[in-house]
Amino acid sequence: MPAAPSPRANRAPARGEDSARDKVFATARDLFYREGFRAVGVDAVVAASGVAKTTLYRWFPTKDDLVLAVLDSRDEEFWTQWEATAERYVGQPREELLAQIRWISRYIGGAESRGCAFLNAAAEFPDPxxxxxxxxxxNKRTLRRRLLSLCMAAGAADAALLADQLVLMIDGAFAGSEALGKNGPAKVLQRAAQAAIDTALPAK
Structure with missing residues (x-):
């Protein structure tokens, strides 16, 4: 089993170090997502960032440290957007469900999207x-838990079933956008989710 991330990878940068660290991190985050976690090596990150390899290793002693930090960043970004959406629909769980699906669908259809970083990572790191x-x-347990909470609050008779359907639709749209393109089945995520929600929830 790989070693746990080095504490240094999470240490706050000292003055004068933050710019180099940020450059390395931003480069790795972009390359890992566009080209794959396994396909991009440390040398490629160094070359693209223009930062010395010793600087990279000062902050991320192993490539795994860098990969894990990037996934933490992706996770934080996703849930920040989720919370921003939730704040607009306080006390309206049905409307929030639809709103969460809408922004995820827009993200999947975006020009820069290359699927779900977490599903991509799962495929590239088969060792459980x-x-x-x-x-x-x-990340996926949190997604299901949050969807389940909304389904329960909205009054679904079988909230667990609806939550699982929505998880499958979301992950299927992420994966399908890569396999069949953004104009394939992924584009009907909103409509499919709307139909499932309308069927599972009491009529308004």
């Missing part, structure tokens, strides 16, 4: 004991 797989599982 790898720390990356724990990050993936945490």
């Amino acid at each position: 004991s790898h720390a990356v797989r724990d990050k993936v599982a945490r």
Whole structure:
């Protein structure tokens, strides 16, 4: 099993160090998402960022540290957007469900989207004991838990079933957008989710 991330990878930068660290991190985040976690090596990150390899290793002693930090960043970004959406629909769980699906659908259809970073990572790190797989599982468990909470609040007779349907639709749209393109089945995520929600929830 890979070693746990080094504490140094999470240490706040000292003055004068933050710019180099941010450049390395932003470059890795972009390359990993566009080209794959396994396909992009440390040398490629160094070359693209223009930062010395010793600087990269000062902050991220192993490539796994860098991958895990990138996944943490992706996770935080996703849930920040989720919370921003939730704040606009306080006390309106049905409307929030639809709104969450809308922004996810827009993200999937965006020009820069290359699927779900967590599903991509799961495919590239098949060892279930790898720390990356724990990050993936945490993200997906949180997605299901939040959807379940909304389904229950909205009055679904079988909230667990509806939540699982929505998880499958979301993940299927992410994966389908890569396999069949953004104009394939992924484009009907909103309509499919709307139909499932309308069927499962009491009529308004």
